[in-house]
Amino acid sequence: MAQAQLEMKPGVRVDLLPPRRHPLTEFWRRYRRNRLAVVGLVIALLFVVTGIGSPWIAPYSYTEQNLDAVELPPSWAHPLGTDDLGRDQFSRLVWAARTALIVAPSATVVGVTLGLLFGLMAGYFGGWVDRIIMRLSDVLFAFPGLLFALLIAATLQPRFEQWLLQFEVTKPWVRSGYVEFLVVITALSAVGWPGLARLVRGQILSLREEPFIEAAEALGIPAHRILFRHLLPNALPPVIVAISMGMGGAILAEASLSFLGIGIQPPTPSWGGMIINNFQYWRKPSAPWMLWAPGLIVAALVFAFNFIGDGLNEALNPRDQR
């Protein structure tokens, strides 16, 4: 109706505003356009559901050994066969999703929080704060990433254990393997934050010059409020994209650490650990699936989170109005 009325005035050009939608609806409309991003989201959801529901999804426990059924090929009872100790490969893969679901998001959250905080401070305060934070990130960047994570993990392990043994509540954790999770998460976050700090700093540096920040400062709004209410929300889109990509990276890094024998220790299942444990099978051409299954899952997740990142980038980029 409104359209018809507007068209009745000849010679007057009217820019019709796009229909007003709820921001989330609008976000989803834009995100959905990237079909690969939707595929990525489905894979990621599948991962989360598997990780949470592993006790109900996995037909066997991850420790249940059956020495009469060692190295079996796939069958109805064991869809992906059994490993060298007769453990059901499929169940272990499912349980490993839980391991990854604990490690990757925690490491990402800690790394992102550190990165955001340091990036904000460096970008906003400048001067010697900026110099110290940036030099620190230089140092961490110059370290070979995997080696640094290995060293941190190896150094922290006994210290964490001793520390936890002091308290009655945390004593049983040491035996149950929680320490390994803590160690891996710390190591991955320590390696992960500098990249994000630089990204945030760059964002802040360009935002600082915007008139609305100048206005806020002129109004005498305290620094912490400017930082968290005005600068942070505007710097978020690229950060959200980085978080998504970081999740994939963390899954890969956890697998790499386990592959190299540091971090999540058997019998707790981890995809990287399963790959190294099943490594013997590549000499045995009869059982390649033992290796491919965990490897392909890791690859699929890295793939998924990369595409989610791409989709988010397109959906959150205000310059890309379509």
Next chain:
Amino acid sequence: MLKYIVNRLLWLPVLLVIISFITFALGVYGPGDPVQQLLGQRSDPETVARIRRELGLDRPLVIQYIDYVRRALRGDLGESITVARGQPVIKLIARGLWVSIQLNAVVIALGVVVGIPLGVLAAVRRNTLLDYLTTAGVVMGISFPTFLTAPILLWLLSYQVRLLPPGGWDGVFSRSVILPALVLGAGPIAVFARQTRANLIEVLDQDYVRTARAKGLPELLVLGRHALRNALIPLITIFGLMLGGLVTGSFITETIFGIPGIGRLGFRAFSARDYPILTALTLLIAVSYTLANLLVDVVYALADPRIRYE
């Protein structure tokens, strides 16, 4: 410009001191005493103590560190404790370094020779099947971890079809190079292809490209003389950082293929807690990373006159 370079170079020794100290401290406070590793779990505690004293490992951290720096300045990075007992670290690293540099040179060459043309093709034939295939390949190259691709290629090309040797190292011009180069090359090929495609698409939208087309230049000239040159500038960053990575071996790939490079040395040193080797390796990587970064910035400024450093 010169001032900028000097400033950056002055930072290098500071960086090295911090990095070596961190690695050193991690080594001293880290788990797994190398001497214990060397003598085995049931070794005589007195012998362990004696060897520790001989190696100077019983002194306070700071004293050990100062001593290390003093000798490092004279070019002595210590001796291996467990990996190759008594051998100078410098010699071990030099041997592995040469192997890793050769392997990585092949990998970077693969990235440039395969990745850039792929990216150009995908950009020129945008939204065609070729473009989609390239994008899919790029994604696989980036997301497939080496600990997946290495075993799969090994299984396929070395055990099923007995085409290539399963590992080892017979120099850069032998067939044993092919598998590890493919495994390590997937990433660089993907990165170069993706970056080239993105840059070229952006450049092709620029006014000067339209002008070149409007004056009737053949498309090949537009591409080669005007578009590509500008599209390739950002690749300097990737290329430079990869050059810096020449000295970084790959832990996983070199170990899987049994290549006696820096990566395998590093992994063996880590497993055996051979800290003199680890510290030296970390320093080497830090130096090359920092210099590569500096080189990138300088070359970038030379290649793109729009960039200036105060």
